[in-house]
Amino acid sequence: MKKALICGVSGQDGAYLSKLLLSHGYEVYGGSRDAQMSSFKNLAELGIRSEITLVSVNINDFRSVLQTLLKIKPDEVYNLAGQSSVGLSFEQPVETLESISVGTLNLLEAIRFTNLPIKLYNAGSSESFGDTGQAPADENTPFRPRSPYAVAKAAAFWQVANYREAYQLYACTGILFNHESPLRPERFxxxxxxxxxxxxxxxxxxxxxxxxxxxxxDWGWAPNYVEAMWLMLQQDKPDDFVIATGHTxxxxxxxxxxxxxxxxxxxxxxxxxxxxxxxxxxxxxHANPEKAKRILGWEAQYKxxxxxxxxxxxxxxxxxxxxxxxx
Structure with missing residues (x-):
């Protein structure tokens, strides 16, 4: 039985990903800053809260991350944690940058330090591209971030790419365009x-x-997008992928x-x-998700x-x- 640790399990993507991994027979650990105090209402909404082993882990604290990895020894780690609102990032730029970029760096460094064969998925964002006009963005499109959130996501993307190249970690980023569901909070x-x-x-x-x-x-359906996250970690080689519908x-x-x-x-x-x-x-x-279709066999099911x-x-x-x- 494979073990997966989902950092940011209480959010929309964390809940849907948990459900998907359970359906694939995984032992799922859900990471939250304070697992004893969090409500995990999204997991409850999907009827899977009792099936997830909840753990307290603060990815902004390297020691917390290291201890958690050594204790669980997961096969896969999904980094979905961090401040997730573009609008809120203008009001909380420091918190946004720290929760996303420092958290990602701590995960990468802890995986390198443990030397465990852990595969890491990092949640990237189409916001990193900035304004590309009518041109559909793909994996080779330059980043020109226009919000503190996008700056943080761009930094995390390059951290992942650097650890993959420099230390041969199995680490990849999904550059996801907007994906929605009823589990979104009303601030979205x-x-x-x-x-x-x-x-x-x-x-x-x-x-x-x-x-x-x-x-x-480009708006898609969140339960469909978490399948792409899982598929990225099932490949022989780690790589980055744009995930979108291709319709704006x-x-x-x-x-x-x-x-x-x-x-x-x-x-x-x-x-x-x-x-x-x-x-x-x-x-x-605008997005061009052709690479995900060609290599992962994934394409958006809903527009x-x-x-x-x-x-x-x-x-x-x-x-x-x-x-x-x-x-």
């Missing part, structure tokens, strides 16, 4: 849109206040699909507020319209359950 714009629209459909008189709705992104849509298109699912005209309920604009932002994000529909259906179901409990 797609979840905010879905949650607010569903409340409006149930009679709420509120408005949906957003920033720039003209931005365009404007945020207002996502909004329209969500409101259409609810039988509403989005323009009646949405307002734009300059206070929600970011200091610097990416106008459009933006499917993602919006899935999230609306889940949110309505959640509201109905809450209503029945209150009755």
């Amino acid at each position: 714009v797609t979840r905010k849109i879905v949650a607010t629209a569903c409340r409006i459909s149930q009679g709420s008189s509120e408005k949906l206040i957003l920033g720039n709705i003209e931005i365009a992104r 849509c404007k945020l207002k298109d996502f909004i329209r699909v969500v409101f259409d699912c609810l039988g509403l005209n989005w323009e009646d309920y949405v307002e734009s507020d300059l206070t929600f604009y970011r200091p610097t932002d990416i106008a459009e994000g 933006m319209e499917d993602v919006a529909k899935f999230m609306v259906e889940h949110q309505l179901s959640k509201l109905q359950k809450t209503s029945l409990i209150e009755q």
Whole structure:
């Protein structure tokens, strides 16, 4: 039985990856800064919390990482930890840089120090590319990060590449474009849109206040994307891969699909507020995931319209359950 340690198990990707690895017969260890105090509500939502061995590990602390690796001796480590909001990174740049780049460096160095045959997956981000205009970004596209989050992810990417080349570690980065699900917190714009629209459909008189709705992104389905993470660590040689659908849509298109699912005209309920604009932002994000299809045999199963529909259906179901409990 293979053993996997997932750092950042409490997040969206950590929960879906845990479920996937369990289905492949893994013994799964879920790392969190304080495993005794964390709620792990995403694991509970998927009905797998009792199947995960939860461990306290602070990846910003080298000793904590080293002790954890020596104790568990995992075959695979998935680094999904760190501050994950682009918007929040403008308010907390130091915390963002430390939690992502220092955490990644500690994992790499601890693996090198133990000399255990551990394979490392690092969660990269399409934000590192910055604005590529209409050009689809692939694994050879230069990084021009435009947020503290993107700067941190770019630094972590090069740390992984350097340890792979200099120390022959099996370490790779998945450069993931936007991937959504009902497990996203509401500070993420797609979840905010879905949650607010569903409340409006149930009679709420509120408005949906957003920033720039003209931005365009490549949106995929998170449970599908964690399969790519796992596939990267099953290859003979470590490498980096862009993971995306290859289809880009404007945020207002996502909004329209969500409101259409609810039988509403989005323009009646949405307002734009300059206070929600970011200091610097990416106008459009385009991706070329051909390498992942060719080498990993992976391609996105769902596009933006499917993602919006899935999230609306889940949110309505959640509201109905809450209503029945209150009755």
